[in-house]
Amino acid sequence: MKQGIILKGNICYAPENDRLVVRENAYVVCEGKNCRGVYEQIPQAYRTLDVIDCQGGLILPGMIDLHIHAPQFTFSGTGMDYELLDWLNRVAFPEEERYADSGYARQAYGIFAERMKKSATSRAVIFATIHTDASLILMDCMEESGLVSYVGKVNMDRDGSPALTEESAAASAAETRRFIEECIRRGYQKTRPILTPRFVPCCTSELMKMLGEIRREYDLPVQSHLSENPGEVELVRKLEPQAAFYGDAYDRYGLFGREGKTVMAHCVYSVPEEIERMKQNGIWVAHCPSSNMNLTSGIAPVRHYLEQGIRVGLGSDIGGGSSESMFKGVTEAIQNSKLYWRYVDSQAKWLTFAEAFYLATKGGGSFFGKVGSFEDGYAFDAIVLDDSAETYARELSVQDRVEKAFYRELDKTGIAMKFVEGERVL
Numbered sequence: 001m002k003q004g005i006i007l008k009g010n011i012c013y014a015p016e017n018d019r020l021v022v023r024e025n026a027y028v029v030c031e032g033k034n035c036r037g038v039y040e041q042i043p044q045a046y047r048t049l050d051v052i053d054c055q056g057g058l059i060l061p062g063m064i065d066l067h068i069h070a071p072q073f074t075f076s077g078t079g080m081d082y083e084l085l086d087w088l089n090r091v092a093f094p095e096e097e098r099y100a101d102s103g104y105a106r107q108a109y110g111i112f113a114e115r116m117k118k119s120a121t122s123r124a125v126i127f128a129t130i131h132t133d134a135s136l137i138l139m140d141c142m143e144e145s146g147l148v149s150y151v152g153k154v155n156m157d158r159d160g161s162p163a164l165t166e167e168s169a170a171a172s173a174a175e176t177r178r179f180i181e182e183c184i185r186r187g188y189q190k191t192r193p194i195l196t197p198r199f200v201p202c203c204t205s206e207l208m209k210m211l212g213e214i215r216r217e218y219d220l221p222v223q224s225h226l227s228e229n230p231g232e233v234e235l236v237r238k239l240e241p242q243a244a245f246y247g248d249a250y251d252r253y254g255l256f257g258r259e260g261k262t263v264m265a266h267c268v269y270s271v272p273e274e275i276e277r278m279k280q281n282g283i284w285v286a287h288c289p290s291s292n293m294n295l296t297s298g299i300a301p302v303r304h305y306l307e308q309g310i311r312v313g314l315g316s317d318i319g320g321g322s323s324e325s326m327f328k329g330v331t332e333a334i335q336n337s338k339l340y341w342r343y344v345d346s347q348a349k350w351l352t353f354a355e356a357f358y359l360a361t362k363g364g365g366s367f368f369g370k371v372g373s374f375e376d377g378y379a380f381d382a383i384v385l386d387d388s389a390e391t392y393a394r395e396l397s398v399q400d401r402v403e404k405a406f407y408r409e410l411d412k413t414g415i416a417m418k419f420v421e422g423e424r425v426l
């Protein structure tokens, strides 16, 4: 007998950029971990599966957060009166130092994972801190949440605060190996390690070289930051004069997508050569509009990336970003793109709702494989929204209800159910 579940309700997903599919009172079929498509009538082959009637609720793919710092959740929504480099030194680094204390990590990461579980996010790509033990605690918490995630122990062997700088490149690499080996030993089902050089200013080339070797040895994905802020880009130019551009400082060591999948956060100030390399190497861009506003970084040229065929997803970038809500991330991406169109480049058409929805689902989901859609063969990640408390003098179309859910942040109060890889987590 087949294992799975069928959800009945108003289904909405984006199989392509800028195309929302809305199916009213339809059925989405989950068999095992995978989606088997959306139907008006339940196909004969699936008649034995249980049906959950979502009572007219909205059924959407789970959201994908391509960039978030778990240790920064504690201070998210505070400390925004700085630009990136000052903010790191005054706000982010002092908090991250606390994770040397495993007791603190257990408490903070427990709260973080619980909040992620209650959010619309089904998968996330996460930074921890330099501390291996705390990073493993975060892995345990995420595994327990039921979400699928990549978690990285951060590497920093220069220019952090004294307590947040590892002793040497060799010590940082050795701890990274310990982290990976322990992840393998623990046999997580949903939580995987990802190599995480914080960004070029905090990583010597000696360390990058070692990380490149580790990447090859374990065939790991990579995450980092790229061309986020003018002061940071200038610092990289001074620190790494031999690099042709910022991203080249990663690429020289096999940490820029050429050999394995890589996600770079921000990409606000990428120069044409860097964009060309991102395209050639198949980089995923994590667009982080909330953080880019809070830290006065700027507006990433997302339209240009999409036109170039570069893969783009959205990141909350907690705690530069102030909310883990990917619904908010979707509307901020749209609003940012409108300011870009108005003030920077009138050739760069703003993002439509359908496009931003796609970025938050299938766009970012592609980093995990066939994820972020209700097409046959995609992982079954779904959220069910109950918007029955939202009443108006006239009836709304399903598409209007979906759009409202995002702009009015229904993910705060309206998530009735959540499934990840076919398993119910809420």
Ligand code: GUN
Binding pocket: 069, 084, 088, 092, 198, 199, 225, 228, 291, 317, 320
């Ligand atoms: N660049 C290096 N570290 C960080 C961080 O923690 N947040 C952001 N937004 N950018 C960074």
Ligand code: FE
Binding pocket: 067, 069, 225, 265, 317, 320
């Ligand atoms: Fe970040």
